[in-house]
Amino acid sequence: MTAPLTPPPPPHDNSPHQAWQASPPAGSPGAGTYGQDGPGMKTEVREAAVITVAMTVCGLLLGLLWWWLAPHVPLVGDASGGGWVVYLKDSEGEQAAGVDGTFTLLGLGLGLVSAVVVFLLRRRGGVPLVVALGLGGLLGSVVAWRLGVWLGPTSDVLAHARAVGKGVTFPAPLKLSAKGALLAWPLAAVLVHLGLTALFGPRDPEQQ
Template sequence: MTAPLTPPPPPHEQSSQHSWQPPAAGQAAPASHDAVWDGTYGQDGPGMKTELREASVITVVVAIAGALLGVLWWWLAPHVPLVADVVDKRWIVYLSDSEGEQAIGVDGTFTLLALGFGVVSALVVFLLRRRGGVPLVVALGVGGVLGSLLAWRIGVWLGPAEDVVAHAKAVGKGVVFDAPLKLGAKGALLAWSLAALVVHLGLMALFGPRDPEPYPEQGTAPNDPYEAPLR
């Protein structure tokens, strides 16, 4: 006599050996492949407060560097010769060389120096803070404008007296003297900022850090149970 056959358990019933067991005390639960994203990321960068503090320091340092630009502009800019004459007991001041281009050279010298300062400041900021960021870009722009304004005023202060008539009376009639430094093209005040922004953005595009790929290009994770090869 044969033993009666026992029917197999229903498909929805599972053995107690394969049932889920809670993790032991002190042991972390294994990560699930189907875990739901909680909407948070790891902290990227030093934080907004630190970036703003660094941007403030960069703005101040770049602006103070404008003093050096002003000194160089006063030293390297060409001199504009003036001469005075007395007509009907009135002092008249005019250019000694009416065809000279010294006035254009004054603006050109300031612009070239400002462009050089913009390139150097952008390079230094990139080497010190390779990660970049919007606060650093704003700091370069604002600091460049402030530095240019400071350089302009320092150059004028170091140059010849701004009161041309009083200077002409002091040197005498028919004596050639230098005109005060004057920045005719006010757009040169933006040269520093524009050069700094262009160079910094270019360096970031070429040598800046790259963001990791959010998803692999091909294939899936090796531990994906749904893509296990068939045997």
């Protein structure tokens, strides 16, 4: 009596040739693109650069809104003492604080919008995107600040007072007294994006 014949198990080919075929070579269409583990570092850096430039350009919008919405600080010129003197028309007014507050609120609003847009475009997040939000928001705030000052009234208040005449009210130059307002946009963008990523971003399999 003989034992039944069973076919031998298929051989396991662990040759280097098979391993080389398992992953696409560098430079192929599948390399450096989005996959199960997200984009490659080059793709993330490229996206971060685009976001930084876009937010810097959006600083022009912030500057226009600040120039349009910020309250005017009234000044008055007086030449009774032989020379021109410029002083605040309302020494107890809060217009100067309103100028800084307007810039801060606009920066917070743009930070919220930019964070939501970036999150919707790239839900996975990543360090380069967070850095881009912070750097782009800061550069955009600086652009907005300088544009608003340039669009606002002249900084030569004595010449302005002479031009309008004695006792005539005229607006003060648009300036940002609290430079910390420049951080409103980048901080809001980074914090909101991190919060959205933590709450609604994709989870790794071991974290589900």
